[in-house]
Amino acid sequence: MHILLTGGTGLIGRQLCQHWLSQGHTLTVWSRQPEKVAKICGAQVRGIARLEDLGQAPLDAIINLAGAPIADRPWTSRRKALLWSSRITLTESLLAWLETREQKPALLISGSAVGWYGDGGERELTEESAPVIDDFASQLCIAWEETAQRAEALGLRVILIRTGLVLSADGGFLSRLLLPFKLAMGGPLGNGRQWMPWIHIKDQVGLIDFLLHQNTTSGPYNACAPKPVRNSEFAKTLGAVLHRPAFMPMPSLALKVCLGEMSLLLLGGQKAMPVRLLEAGFTFQFTDLRAALDDLSSRL
Template structure:
C-alpha cells in the first residue's frame, strides 16, 4: 500500500513509519521540513512539502495526525490559533486535495483525543457518550473530527482515533514527568482523583494498523487501555517503577496561576473505555499500568 501521513515526524507517526516500513509498505510524509523526514522516520520514507507532489500517484491510505502539541505552552489567543490551524485548517487543506483526486484513498484515519469529551469527572465514557464539558480542548477536538468526517461525502471511509495519554520512552507526556520524578519531586496533581486514560505506544500502533485493515471500521474509537487509573495511582506506580518517592503534590492553585486555562488538561480527566475496539475484536497487549511502565522502564 501507499500510505500518506501527516504528523509523521511526531511520536506516533515515527513509530507507524517503522512499523509499516517493516511490512514493506510505501510511505510518504507531508511535512513543513521534508528534508528531515528520512532521518526521523526511516530511510525509505519520502518527505513532501506540498500535497500536489502526490496528485498523480495513487494513495491507498491517509493517516492524519498533524497537530501542534496541546500542552506546549499557555493557551494564549495566539497559541489557540496555532493549535486550531495545525489541526482543523490543515485537515481542511487535506480535504481540498482529496476532493481533487481522481483515484481517492479507501480510508482516512484521523487523529483526535479523549479530550473530545471534556472533563468527564466520574463518568465512564464510551464512544456513545456525548461531550460533557465544552472547554477549549474539547471544542478543538470536536471541530477536528467534524472536519475529517466530511471526507465521507467523497466516498472515503473515515475513522476517528480518540487517543489517551501515550506511554512511550521516546517522547510524549512521560518525557515531561521523568526529571521531577527522578529527582524525587513527583507526585499527584491537584487532589489526584482525576482519571487518566492511557495507552502503551505498541498498542497505539497496533490499533491504528488494525483499523486500517478493518473494512467495517468507521467513526470514533477510544484509543486507550481498558483500565484507566486515577492520577494518584499513576504517580505512585511511576514512582515505584523509577524507584523514587512520589508524594510531592502539585497544588491546583499553583497550576492554575502558572498555566492558566491549560491547567484544565492536568486537573481534569477522562475515564474513557475502548468499547468499540473491544467489540471489533482488537486485543490489547498492555492492560495493566504497571506492566506497561515496566516494559518501558529500561529506556526511561
C-alpha cells in the same frame, strides 16, 4: 499499500512508519521539512512539502495525525490559533486537495483525543457518550473530527482515533514527568482523583494498524487501555518503577496560576473505555499500568 501520513515525524507517526516499513508498505509523509523525513522516519519514506508533489500516484489510505502539541505551553490567544490551524486548517487543506484527485483513497484515519469529552469526572465514557464540558480542548477535538468527517462526502471511510495519554520512552507527556520524579519531587496533581486514560505506544500503533486493515470500521474509537487509573495511582506507580518517592502533590491553585486555562488538561480527566475497539476484536498488549511502565523503564 501506499499510505500518506500527516504528522509522520511525530511520536506516533515515527513508530507507525517503522511498523509499516517492516510490512513492506509504501509511505509518504507530508511535512513542513520534507528533507528531514527520511532521517526521522526511515530512508525509504518519501517526504513532500506540498500535497501536489504526490501527483496522481495511487493512494490507499491517509493517516492524519498532524497537530502542534497541545500541552507544551499555556493557551494564549496566539497558541490557541496555532493549535487550531495545525489541526482544523490543515485537515481542510487535505480535503481540498482530495477533491482535485481523480483517484481517491478508500480510508482516512484522523487523529483526535479523549479531550473530546471534556472533564468527565466520575462518568464512564464510551464512544456513545456525549461531550461533558465545552472547554477549549473539547471544542478543538470536536471541530477536528467534524472537519475530517467531511471526507465521507468524497467517498472515503473515516475513522476517528480519540487517543489517551501515550506512554513512550521517546517523548510525549511521560518525558515531562521524569525530571521531577527523578528529583524526588513527583506526586499527584491537585487532589489526584482525576482519571487518566493511558495507552502504551505499542498498543497505539497496533490499534491504528488493526483499524487500517479492517473493511467495515468507521467512526470514533477510544484509543486507551481498558483499565484507566486515577492520577494518584499513576504517580505512585511511576514512582515505584523509577524507585523514587511520589508524595509531593502539585496544588491545584499553583497549576491554575502557572498554566491558566491549560491547567484543565491536568486537573480534569476522562474515564474513557475502548468499547468499540474491544468489540471489533482488538487485543491490547498492555492492560496493566505497572506492566506498561516496566516495559519502558530501561529507557526512561
